[in-house]
Amino acid sequence: MLPGSTEIFPERGMSLVELLLAMLIGAILLIGLVQIVAGARSSFRLQEGMAELQENGRFAVDSLANVLRQSPYTPEPWQNATEQTGFTPETRDAVSSKGDRLAIRTWSELNCYGSANPATDANGRPRFYLMESILSLSSSGNLAHTCRYGPGASQFITQVLNQGLLENVDAFQALYAEDEDMDGQSDHWVKGGLWLDQARISGLQIAVLVRTDQAVTDGIPKSYTLLDRVINAPADGRLRRVYTYSQALRGRQG
Amino acid sequence: MRQAACKSAAFRRQRGITLLTGLVLLAAISLLALVATSSMVLQLRMAGNFEDKQLALQNSSLAVIQGEGFLYSIGHDGRAPECQVGCFNLPLSAIIHPPLDVPAFPEYEDPNWWRSKAVDAALDPLSGMRVESASAKGADPPRFLIEEVYFDPLTGVSVAADAPPVKGIGYYRVLGRGSGQGAAAVAVTESIVARPWQADALPGAGIRDANEFCAGFRPWYDCGRMAWRQRR
Numbered sequence: 001m002l003p004g005s006t007e008i009f010p011e012r013g014m015s016l017v018e019l020l021l022a023m024l025i026g027a028i029l030l031i032g033l034v035q036i037v038a039g040a041r042s043s044f045r046l047q048e049g050m051a052e053l054q055e056n057g058r059f060a061v062d063s064l065a066n067v068l069r070q071s072p073y074t075p076e077p078w079q080n081a082t083e084q085t086g087f088t089p090e091t092r093d094a095v096s097s098k099g100d101r102l103a104i105r106t107w108s109e110l111n112c113y114g115s116a117n118p119a120t121d122a123n124g125r126p127r128f129y130l131m132e133s134i135l136s137l138s139s140s141g142n143l144a145h146t147c148r149y150g151p152g153a154s155q156f157i158t159q160v161l162n163q164g165l166l167e168n169v170d171a172f173q174a175l176y177a178e179d180e181d182m183d184g185q186s187d188h189w190v191k192g193g194l195w196l197d198q199a200r201i202s203g204l205q206i207a208v209l210v211r212t213d214q215a216v217t218d219g220i221p222k223s224y225t226l227l228d229r230v231i232n233a234p235a236d237g238r239l240r241r242v243y244t245y246s247q248a249l250r251g252r253q254g
Numbered sequence: 255m256r257q258a259a260c261k262s263a264a265f266r267r268q269r270g271i272t273l274l275t276g277l278v279l280l281a282a283i284s285l286l287a288l289v290a291t292s293s294m295v296l297q298l299r300m301a302g303n304f305e306d307k308q309l310a311l312q313n314s315s316l317a318v319i320q321g322e323g324f325l326y327s328i329g330h331d332g333r334a335p336e337c338q339v340g341c342f343n344l345p346l347s348a349i350i351h352p353p354l355d356v357p358a359f360p361e362y363e364d365p366n367w368w369r370s371k372a373v374d375a376a377l378d379p380l381s382g383m384r385v386e387s388a389s390a391k392g393a394d395p396p397r398f399l400i401e402e403v404y405f406d407p408l409t410g411v412s413v414a415a416d417a418p419p420v421k422g423i424g425y426y427r428v429l430g431r432g433s434g435q436g437a438a439a440v441a442v443t444e445s446i447v448a449r450p451w452q453a454d455a456l457p458g459a460g461i462r463d464a465n466e467f468c469a470g471f472r473p474w475y476d477c478g479r480m481a482w483r484q485r486r
Contacts, residue, residue: 058304070483077446077480078404078425106483109358116359125358 099172112147112159306434313432321398323462361442361486372397417474448476
């Protein structure tokens, strides 16, 4: 040992008490840090879940708007209607515990895939065929779309069968605005199929209850109101949100 | 002296470590901030695109409304009575196209085609004056295009005794094109409108509202918007 070395490095070596004290302080700091990290992680998952819900909600509204906005279009309104457009008798309230079914018909020169109808008229333009879109919830919680296309209702070909539009949907509800006296103002909301005349339906309101794929919160049971129905969600820790969407059947506006 | 030199060297080493640690931490924080910023920029772009799409749809709907209003504003002497093809004189013949003059899918025609065929919805097609109600923001001004798709001369049709005399009903496809702030967001909407022509009556110019115009024709005749859809 060099003479005077203890004076140069007086801090070399720690006693047992110092070591235990340092470990204790370190442990306290570590516990605090772990709690902060866990909190941040939980907050991140919650934010991620909310973003997922928002994205799914926007997509659901966009998909529904694409189907409903075109309906019920009639290319030649001067002719007497040979086929019924608008909501069909398949539109029903509470077809399952998950919700309603919506079925609507319109005339279109584009088929269910968005391609021009290969059948043409005398002017070489694509013919207008009847298109039926059906929206309902599958038992696995997917908002599914079925699409049929053909020259008439008796000659429909199913082109899209139960295609999943959106997953993780708990409930799907619809209400219809009926203009009973045909004065251009909606008089009341009715459930699917319970209207006096479907030709008097001037708009509709749709609500979907979407949930996150994974559990992101503490499992607390909660109730959600979708239009005229209350849904009791299980305490599975998944985040849920109701999206409500209104659409006027603009083809029927005077 | 030697003790002082050693202490000085130790301090110099300590300062170096502090700087290095600081730099590493700063780099890590900067990386996190960069990731968060890029994620936010993506979200912002998505929201911007959505907004642009909505703006384009609003502009195209506005163009259709302007086109419909223009159709009702034409006097009853604007269309030759009992005529089937080429029934409008200039300048109306440049605005109202005959059947099949518009392609099957006009929504996919380029902006130049729309500029040559359609009318700027912000301007009155006849006077060229700016229409105050049609102020819209967008890369391209909203435009409308009218096509007479069918004319029903109402021959052989018995109408009620109290119905106004009408020489026929024209059915018109009114197409509106609107864009968002960026030219890539484009919406095209279409309505089919019925307009009765009353050759013996007052010109009726200036009426731009469907309900006001159609009040004298309903419920005896088709009048107003009969169908609507978004084409693009």
